[in-house]
Amino acid sequence: MQATVLTFSLLGLDPQPVHVEVDSGRGIAQFNLVGLPEASVRESRVRVRSALLQLGVQLDEYVITVNLAPADLRKSGGSFDLAIALGVLGALGRIPAERLRGVAVLGELSLSGAIQRVRGVLPILRNVYTLGVEEAVVPQGNAAEAARVMGAGARAAGHLSDVVRHFTGEQPLPFVEAPAARAPTSQLDVDLSELRGQHAVRRALEIAAAGAHNLLFIGPPGCGKTMAARRLPTILPPLSDDEALEVTAIHSTVGLVPASGILSERPFRAPHHTVSPVGLIGGGEPIRPGEVSLAHLGCLFLDEVAELRRGALEALRQPLEDGVVTVCRARGRATFPARPLFVAAANPCPCGFHGDPSRACVCSEERVRAYRARLSGPLLDRMDLQLAMRPVSIPDLVGGAPGESSTIVRARVCAARAVQTDRARRGEVRATHNSVLTAADLARVARLDAGCRDLLERAVDSLGLSARAYNKILRVARTIADLAGCGEVRNEHVAEAIQLRLLDRRVYAMRESAAA
Ligand SMILES: Nc1ncnc2c1ncn2[C@@H]1O[C@H](COP(=O)(O)OP(=O)(O)OP(=O)(O)O)[C@@H](O)[C@H]1O
Ligand SMILES: [Mg+2]
Structure with a gap:
């Protein structure tokens, strides 16, 4: 039997649909995973197998094949776990495969079947309705984020067993809670x-x-440079609602979303002067935003700026001028906005x-x-x-x-x-x-x-x-x-x-x- 589940991968801030196709048949136990999975996705098999075992589902007598389509898109991270587990259950006939249609699924599984929060839920679900998705299932830990962009279209789950009961019709999952208004600015911790x-x-x-x-x-140590910045x-x-969403989307890709699901204050980022060019500008594999993008619409404070690696400062020039960072990798180009107010501080000399x-x-x-x-x-x-x-x-x-x-x-x-x-x-x-x-x-x-x-x-x-x-x-x-x-x-x-x-x-x- 076969089942397909929709999930997403992120390239920068752009969601890329990934169809998890699962085929099952009787035979000597095998669990194949194809479709350019990186190590973190290949390990998914271990988590999924263990989580299913907790539900009493043994895979010992099955040949399971999972294909992550499109095959030319490199996949990384643990956010495919839940989709793979549901695909396997659909292919085994434990949940009706047709119930999975039109549903986007995100979540990492622990060995016990608990669903862990994942990164990038806000940018992934931001325009998800335009992709024909009617419903999403997200980890409980990402519920507030999902509610900000999907309203009542998202449901949150804490355990795989809850999701199974939802799709078998035994017990529907709750819709994500409508979040309270953003915290007022008087809640700032400094003045x-x-x-x-x-x-x-x-x-x-x-x-x-x-x-x-x-x-x-420029001033001596302790004169209050950091305090002022x-x-x-x-x-x-104050951040407008649209600005708050724009900034939270960037922070979501690195898992820095507050419990309310949205940033209420402009970000203030103060990386240490030993920060690498990649840490400052963004990059890596998978591509993550750098400090200049995490500070978008807020402040980027570079203390001891004269001690910064030369390459890092040079790398900052282009984003400060253009307001965006574009990182090119084999798997594609990712663009992050980067329009912070840049504040630098330095001592007047090495001793200060x-x-x-x-x-x-x-x-x-x-x-x-x-x-x-x-x-x-x-x-x-x-x-x-x-x-x-x-x-x-x-x-x-x-x-x-x-x-x-x-x-x-x-x-x-x-x-x-x-x-x-x-x-x-x-x-x-x-x-x-x-x-x-x-x-x-x-x-x-x-x-x-x-x-x-x-x-x-x-x-x-x-x-x-x-x-x-x-x-x-x-x-x-x-x-x-x-x-x-x-x-x-x-x-x-x-x-x-x-x-x-x-x-x-x-x-x-x-x-x-x-x-x-
Ligand atoms: N104008 C001020 N009003 C109140 N407190 C101050 C003032 N200037 C400095 N301080 C006190 O001095 C402390 C040190 O200031 P701060 O860390 O901002 O200095 P700095 O210039 O960044 O030093 P460094 O060069 O070592 O980074 C502050 O935490 C604050 O308690
Ligand atoms: Mg300082």
């Missing part, structure tokens, strides 16, 4: 008000959030105290130059905002009043973002964020009067800035004007934007003298 003093840092965070500008902090997502506009008035730096001038040379080029060029950070003063830390809360700052950020969205909607610019305005856009929406132009040209001249830096300053000035609710870009906006590029001069000077 900008905890960052004492540091007015310049708070201002830079606000500008970064308002215009989606990349941000670099960690609070950036709390002042970004170069230029610190309170502690002496123990690095040789040579080492400081070599260290800073690593910050320059691709990295520095891409940072719109660059801030030299000092430790908070003790009076500010212990006695100062708390600064504005994230809620207050976020309201200003949202207002500035709304101005940018309106400009795009009116067709004045193509970009929805100031950080990606083109030179032509800037000529329209960041026109400077003669005084402003003179100020900017003198700064560019005296600081030795590049043409790229010139436009970056204009973009930041546009954001500062938007935060101030100002239609035109004025002197004070340009002046503040120049202040936020001053590190350029120090680091470039160091690099040039290193090269000389």
